[in-house]
Amino acid sequence: METSHTHRPNRREARRQDRHDAILAIASRSFLEKGYAGTSMSAVAAEVGGSKATLWNYFPSKEDLFSAVIDRAASDFRARLAALLEPEGDLGTTLRRFAASFLEKVTSSQAIALHRLVVGEVLRFPEVGRIFFERAPRQMQALLAAFLESAMDRGLLLRDDPLLAARTLVGLCTTGCHQQLLLRIIDEATPEMIEADADRAVMLFQRAYRVDQG
Template identity: 45%
Template sequence: MHGSEPPGRREARKADRRRAIVDVAERSFLERGFAKTSMSAIATELGGSKTTLWSYFPSKDDLFAAVLDQKIAVFQNALDGALIPTEGTAAALTRFGRLFLAKVLSSSSAGLQRLIMAEAERFPNLGEAFATRGPERVRARLSRYMAEEMAAGRLRQGDAERAARQFLSLCQAGCYLDRLWRHARPIPSEASIDADVTDAVDTFMRAWGPDAK
């Protein structure tokens, strides 16, 4: 019986159940869109009741936020590892850029971004949740790195957030836009990603390197 379970096992079972709910919800959001995804349908697919589902997530908005949080958590840890101060600023930004582009070019991430753009006008909370949990978290992490590099003299002094915004935009100036709008195209190759990141880092360092004016 669940009531006699050790607390650790009970918490692990709840965590597993929560992950299963989020996985089903992500698939449903991507396949049906936000408007056509219902809590009832998710509960049916999971084989449980709406009451059980609501005990984990009080609303569809909360469930969508959990999907975003799950997607960004592992990604943020990887980005932290990329921004280690070894081999110089250009090397760190290259590692970061490759991870960033590979993530936003993946099928699930590209599909999620299309979903947000299609439904954010009808569901403003959707766009707000995506912005605060995805792009803003990534930009904030990169901004902290830029500020550290400026303080160390490895980048010229300036607005660290502006520098972060510009680098992210440079990374997305090539194959990312084709991937976002042209659904039928395959995921860009590593060579295409590397070329875009190399161009982004080169352009960025010309503007923000320690000798830039």
């Protein structure tokens, strides 16, 4: 008879995970404060308290380290959005919840700093833009596209390219306070601003993709 059990990490595995998390926390702060060019593997290793060779055992290159930082920042957010996108829920309500949650995330101080970092470094380091897009916007858009395709299948939205529809909604969300934050026109996005931007984005999106009942 087969039995199953949950694997519990031993002390060595736990220490390795702790060191992995510490490296990512330090690297994340360094990237945001010093930029991609200003962050060195040697400096991260020194702050963690180990050799550069030890750091390489976890992340073979600065590109790998940056990728892991983006993955950590994006994964929890994708899980939260996936929970919000209820296929059988009211479409308008679900879209508003998505839009508000998305805007809360991308207007946070850390997200704005990361966005500025990517835009500022991408000319010198094209890999920065590629890594960011592949691990954050692209995966989030794919998640939203799958939900919108389901809504199209149910006849709730006009049939169109689901990924294009997802990009349309995301674009509508980011034309207000998010854009103003990036350009330093405002210092913070208030809950009222986020709610207003989310409501308007969803209203315009539904107007564009509304099914003709006539």
